[in-house]
Amino acid sequence: MTSLSINALNNTLKNNPIIHYRNPKSGHCHKVELFMSLLGISYQNHNLDMVNGAHKSADFITKNPFGQVPVIVDGEHTVSDSNAIIVYLADTYGSDYPWMGTTxxxxxxxxxxxxxxxxxxxxxxxxxxxxxxxxxxxxxxxxxxxxxxxxxxxxxxxxxxxxxxxxxxxxxxxxxxxxxxxxxxxxxxxxxxxxxxxxxxxxxxxxxxxxxxxxxxxxxxxxxxxxxxxxxxxxxxxx
The missing domain is CATH 1.20.1050.10 (Glutathione S-transferase Yfyf (Class Pi); Chain A, domain 2)
Structure with missing residues (x-):
């Protein structure tokens, strides 16, 4: 589990980090960041000014119509909802380990x-x-x-x-x-x-x-x- 999967290694070598839209005090966002770190994925955090409504802006609503964090942008894929994101990451970058169980x-x-x-x-x-x-x-x-x-x-x-x-x-x-x-x-x-x-x-x-x-x-x-x-x-x- 400590070694990088092939997909995670490719993500790192390509210097093509996942963009993570977050609030640093959100446990939902930390869940996503923690999992990306455990997988060894290259990512960049993008902190939203939620006090001033950045998560409700027209631009962000195109990423998540519910106006909630976290959201990740991985190349052509945009994924919202913390549980959906970690399932996506497990399947895309952690398929060499049974994150969802085996039986x-x-x-x-x-x-x-x-x-x-x-x-x-x-x-x-x-x-x-x-x-x-x-x-x-x-x-x-x-x-x-x-x-x-x-x-x-x-x-x-x-x-x-x-x-x-x-x-x-x-x-x-x-x-x-x-x-x-x-x-x-x-x-x-x-x-x-x-x-x-x-x-x-x-x-x-x-x-x-x-x-x-x-x-x-x-x-x-x-x-x-x-x-x-x-x-x-x-x-x-x-x-």
């Missing part, structure tokens, strides 16, 4: 977490951070309730199934810790979930009760070519 159940598990990233993650931890960092008007009780459901599910997933361990005359129940969310390997599921989970404290969400999630975050941050997202101030915990 039917692995692919289903990866797709499930991509849906969670667009659903519970966006409506929970990401929304709470959006309120604190950007002053957005959100439904706080719903976002808190969604987060209270999501984080234990992630924790239990990473702890893995309960195993009955035989030990002499007694047996005990232990968890078989999983390294990653969808399979025993890094996949797009982890890329899709990482940024907003790692930065959940910026929305007033403590990760201290979730040691498996913390270990998973550390595991991703130890990857070759990992790049961090710009930090915002940690908010007072409300969850």
């Amino acid at each position: 039917a159940i692995e692919k289903a598990n990866v797709q499930r977490w991509l849906s969670v990233a667009a659903g519970e993650l966006a409506k929970g931890p990401a929304a709470l951070r959006l309120e604190y960092v950007f002053g957005a008007n959100i439904d706080v009780p719903t976002a808190l309730a969604t987060t209270k459901t999501l984080l234990p599910v992630m924790e239990d997933t990473l702890l893995g199934p309960k195993l009955n361990i035989e030990s002499g005359p007694k047996s005990r129940i232990e968890s078989s810790t999983k390294a990653y969310l969808a399979t025993n390997r890094l996949t797009l599921a982890d890329i899709a979930m990482y940024s907003y989970i790692a930065h959940a404290p910026e929305g007033g969400v403590s990760l201290q009760p979730y040691p498996a999630i913390q270990a998973w975050i550390n595991r991703i941050e130890s990857l070759d070519n990992f790049i961090p997202m710009a930090n915002s101030a940690t908010a007072d915990y409300r969850l």
